[in-house]
Amino acid sequence: MGDSGAVRPAALRRRATFSAIRSQTLQSSSVGSTEAFRDAVTASSSRELNKLNGSHTTLSRSKHEKRKRGNDHSGRLSCHQQQESLLSSSSSFSNYRGILNWCVIMLVLSNARLFLENLLKYGILVDPIQVLALFVKDPYSWPAGCLVIVSNVFILAALYTERQLSKGSLSEHVGLLVHSFNLSIILSFPAVVVLLVPSVTPVGGVFALGTYTILLLKLYSYKDVNRWCRELSSIKVKTLSRSYSCPSAQHMTGDDQKVCYPGNLTIRDLYYFVFAPTLCYELNFPRSPKIRMSFLLRRLFEMLFLTQLLVGLTQQWMIPIIQSSMKPLEDMDLSRMMERLLRLAVPNHLLWLMFFYWFFHSSLNFIAELLRFGDRQFYKDWWNSETVTYFWQNWNIPVHKWCLRHFYYPLLGKGFSKMVSQSAVFFLSAFFHEYLVSVPLRMFRLWAFMGMMAQLPLAWLVGRFLRGNYGNAAVWISLIIGQPFAVLMYVHDYYVLQNRQEID
Template sequence: MFIETKRCHVLQESLLSSASGYSNYRGILNWCVVMLMLSNARLFLENIIKYGILVDPIQVVSLFLKDPYSWPAACLIIVSETAGWILHIFNLTCMLIFPSATVLTVTSMTPVGGVISLGIYTVLFLKLYSYQDSNRWCREIRQARAKRLTRSYSCPDVPQSNGSAVHSHVSYPGNLTHRDMYYFVFAPTLCYQLNFPRSPRVRKRFLMRRLFEMLFLMQLLVGLIQQWMVPTIQNSMKPFQDMDFSRMVERLLKLAVPNHLIWLLFFYWFFHSSMNFVAELLQFGDREFYRDWWNSESVTYFWANWNIPVHKWCLRHFYKPMLKRGTNKFLAQTAVFLVSAFFHEYLVSIPLKMFRLWAFMGMMAQVPLAWFVGRYLNGNYGNAAVWMSLIIGQPIAVLMYVHDYYVIHHSSTE
């Protein structure tokens, strides 16, 4: 037993002697770590004593926000012409899809609120399209001038108009500022220009008159709709459900007068009072929002003169580019009616949460009507045909939409 105990002590001593050799380097590593920490702590303390605290996250962010156009690498990757065009199309598409999806899915959204919301987004869609298109023309002209080339179109600039005053003249790309873009967003026009005609001052009396007209006519419109149109429309539902043709015609004729009067008041409220109010407030010099459409001897003349901002947009950004690409004139006009019909349907069917294409069909019916009036009627006969289409055509569409809306949303619950 003594021999075994002695043998164990010898074995233990041999193990301890081998552990104290080169295989046990943990202490050396700890020593290196401690020395490294102390040396770096000295350097860190020396840097703090010499320079102070220099860490400032806000300063780093401000470097990127101060002049984002000075990032050549990021601009080459993100804002190339192809990528910019794709992002522009994506933005415009979302501008139409997202509001319409919201109107369709949110049950608390009323038809009137939906029409107003989609109308604002449609105006913004047309403005941003014009903004990109106009600046693209200016960029191409600038490149062409650099190469001593000429273009068949010119960069949109200030139109010569009497009584206008230009506050400051800018040229591309000096117009690419937030101030310029936001002015265009709120200006009563759909076509972008680098230098809009400006009025020299704000006429306070003119501004107050337009404001009074806006408030008074709005109350009058609401009162006429509630007192005159709503009862007539409600009484028209049964003849349409029973398909009583004689009573349907009688209801249609009864609705035509108040509907047309309300449309005329709305036209004056929007195109004269409201748009002149905004133009005067922003010192916007171009006040041609409509022409003498009431003297129209053809349907084409009416559509070209009753809504000048939309007509100029269609002419400048849709009709003329199609002609330059070799499209037939009649096909180009039909395409303009198609686009107009799409937006009419977009603004009416989606807020009502039903798709009956009455607005689209009514707009497309203007194409054969315009051809017939322009070919066979002229003078007073053409003017009478235009007035007839306005007085009779609108209440037909109103009754069709109201009837379908009533059937879909109310008749099933009764």
């Protein structure tokens, strides 16, 4: 009994403890289940929200696609927008390659028709023997060639004068007189020979006078550049304690060595300049590294081919038109004269373009490559000229550089205005044009002189009233119409003069 009474309170305490633990466990489990339930409800609600958002996004996307399809349908229904016509000036379109090809094809077809008509009417007129007769009358007499050989005397005279000036044996004033006398003889001597020697043909006279004219411009530049070198040397001597003069050319080795004054006063240096494709002298010309044989052979082939083509077209196309133009010119039939002028304009202009390519591209590049002359800019884009002045500045770069360097800028330095200096340049060019035509033909009509001087008012009119394509068209028209007009005038006057001499 005593033991049972003692055990009962302990059992009761154990039960109470166990019930407390159980109640606490149940309470904790109930709390965990509540939190789990709350998490489950939260997850399910988020899934439902995501589903609702997804369905809403799907609906908005479908509405956007429907709207886009609607816009596509409206774009298909609309086919107009604000834009300019391709041939209008406000359009930015510039690809006219097809039109250019069409012009070339039409030009070839029209000229082919004229050439075929010429063959049917006159037959084959090309005669190489007749070409040789244009240069010499007597196979054993070559007066034009002899004139060219004699020109070496004037070259050596210029070199001797410069050597004496470099040594101080001649004063600057005396040296200027000697150079002036030498240049005057170069200008007048061949003209006198051509006028007085009957065996000189017109073509041979043009060749001899052209050679002497080029030599005149070259030696004038040679004189000026050496004088400038002496002036610079005298300034250095006065301002420096010692003179930095260069050694003579004989002691210089290598192609890259720079020559200074007076080391340039050698026969080799002067004759290199005489044959170089330039009119402006320098002590050190830009040189190419080597001779390109493929380039040289291409230029040689072009020279030979274009020479034959020029001669053949002149005999076959130009001469018959000129001969048929004599009667309208004698009768002063203006309508037929205009028709002959337009007929002559096409072959004359075509031959002029071929001559430009033959001389300024093929021939000058051939000489430059042979001499390793580095400056090959013999012409610029004169075909894009929108003014007459731009044409004369870019179609013959060697002459333009000479005129600027030795004539135009010195006149500006002496106080003359730009207009006066520009007029003087055109006057000088007009003089040499007339010199190269009238003297070989042994008659003076001043057609070439007046044609060159007419470029001044023409340049003012085109520059003042025409712009862009209109100015370029005016330049082309002056080239196409002006040259055959001068050709007809000279041929007519020469024909009349020859017939009068035969009658007399």
